[in-house]
Amino acid sequence: MEDGQPPIILWFRRDLRLSDHPALAASLATGRPVVPVFLCDDLVHTMGAAPKWRLGLGLEVFGRALNDIGSRLILRQGDALEQLQRLISETGATDVYWSRAYDPASIARDTKVKSALKEQGIEAKSFAGHLLFEPWTVATKAGQPFRVFTPMWRAVQGREVPPPEAAPTRLIAPAYWPTSDDLATWHLGAAMNRGAKIVKPYVQPGEQAALDHLEGFLNRIANYGADRDRLDLDGTSNLSEYLSLGEIGPRTAWHRVQRxxxxxxxGTGSFLRQLVWREFAYHLMYHTPQLVSGNWKPEWDAFPWNEARDAPEVKAWLQARTGIPVVDAGLRQMYVTGRMHNRARMIVASHLTKHLMTHWKIGMEWFEDCLIDWDPACNAMGWQWVAGSGPDASPFFRIFNPVTQQEKFDPKGAYLNQWIAEGRPKPSETALSYFEATPRSWGLNPKADYPPPVVDLPTGRARALAAYERRKNQ
Structure with a gap:
């Protein structure tokens, strides 16, 4: 130990960065050695294929960033509490710091860890950092959590957001480094199979890449309000995967855009509103944790959604072969790049839950498996918002017509050309990549005919509206 001081274990989770990191800043302020740790516990093991693979890429880059400032990332696999206790015994650490998480499973784990460590006389502290505002600090005038976004947006616009801390140039190393797993032995990308090779060129992991993306976005943010829904334009920030893994902090984005x-x-106001939309998702998940596992509005529990994953129309949706080009294009973009345009996500989700009358949980779980920018709060709220069972939902008016959506947001068909290969004399490379990314067991061929719609759009819409009317009457 440097100067005989016991080290602090800094437990990294979805906060793989050095700047804008309150827990790291608090560790530095003590002047004591710091042992950075990442634990591959049950919560990591249950992640979907794409986000788990993307996590592995982020850990690799973050480990190098720590090496650059004289530190290292200790990797351990197993139960979080058991591994932390072992590290405490091995290093003589008297404190464990971490950034808070807000999903139900993480809260349960962290509560158990904090209680057990404190019983052992270990100082266990959690810090803000993943959000702009802690969920319990934002409330209506009646002191209740917000259930509608716009009032929450109004409530926080004038609130102060603390400035982000600068990245350290050095971390004090402990006198003794505990052993670390080899990241490769975790096989975090195993479930991606051949899809990893296709998605990899579209991924630039790490904090520096995140900051570069933010600066690049600021060059075109003036048109963000008008362009962010256009499928055929690069009008979004492309920051979602970085925010999800904490490779950039929300305060960094907030203050840079404010500047x-x-x-x-x-165009800055429109983007700041979207950052608070992310806050709203976490606000709901924290105060109403059923958001991630069941209908946010319990009156939807009896709604007659199809829950059979092997139904022909569900299989067609999963394989991006619904016969509705813009729906299939969105899903194919996800299989090739690991991401999907936000407007396409709404169109794709509406088609599954409305025209195909399929439970939103099937779509939510599929996104959890396929998106490299998967976020537990945003994914759950997004699906429930579109399905009608969540907040701000207007089911009678939110049955997106995918044809008119495509005409409005992809007026020249550029997005379709980018992702649909069948029936085109010279398909784009991106469209062909879809057939290389998907499982061979699907038996898909770009030279095959494009399928007819599995459900006629007017018929599907009428069926959904009739079901909604019956639910309302009941």
Missing amino acids: AAFEGTQ
Whole structure:
């Protein structure tokens, strides 16, 4: 130990960065050695194929970043409490710090860990960092959690957001480094199979890549309000995967965009609103944890959604062969890049839950398996918002017509050309990549005919509206 001081174990989770990191800043302020740790516990093991693979890429880059400042990332696999106790015994650490998580499973784990460590006389502290505002600090005038986004947006616009901390140039190393697993032995990308090779060129992991993306976005943010829904334009921030893994902190994005606004850049307000939309998802998940596992509105429990994953129409949706080009294009974009345009997500989700009358949990879990930017709160809220069972839902008016959506947001068909191969004399490379990314067992061929719609759109819409009307009357 440097100067005889016991080290602090800094438990990294979805916060793989050095700047804008309150737990790291608190560790540095003590002047004591720091042992950075990442634990591959049950919560990591249950992650879907794509986000788990993307996590592995992020850990690799983050480990190198720690090496650059004289530290290292200790990797351990197993029960979180058991591994932390072993590390405490091996290092003589008297404190464990971490950034808070807000999903039900993480809260249960962290509560258990904190209680057990405190009983042992270990100082266990959790810190903010994943959100702009802690969920319990934002409330209505009546002191209740928000259930509608717009009032929450109004409530937080004038609130102060603490400035992000700068990245350290050095971390004090302990006198003794505990042993670490080899990241490769965790096989975090095993479930991706051949899809990993296809998605890899679209991924730039790490904090520096996140900061570069933010700066690049600021060059085009002036058109964000108008372009963010266009499927055929690069109008979004592309920050979702970085925010999900904490490779960039929300305070960094908030303050950098605020500075651009002060300098006269247009379009910043629309983006800040989207950052608070992310906050709203976490606000709901924290206060109403059933968001991630069941209908947010319990009156939807009796709604007659199809829950058979092997139903022909569900299989067609999973394979991006619904016969509705913009729906299939969105799903194929996800299989090739690991991401999907947000407008496409809404169209795809609406088609599954409305026209195909399929339970939103099937779609939510599929996204959890396939998206490299998977986020537990945003994914759950997004699906329930579209399905009608969640907040701000207007089911009678939110049955997206995918044809008119495509005409409005992809007016020249560029998005379709990018992702649909069948029936085209010279398919794009991206469209062909879909057939290389998907399982061979699907037996898909780009030279095959494009399928007819599995459900006629007017018929599907009428069926959904009739079901909604029956539910309302009941």
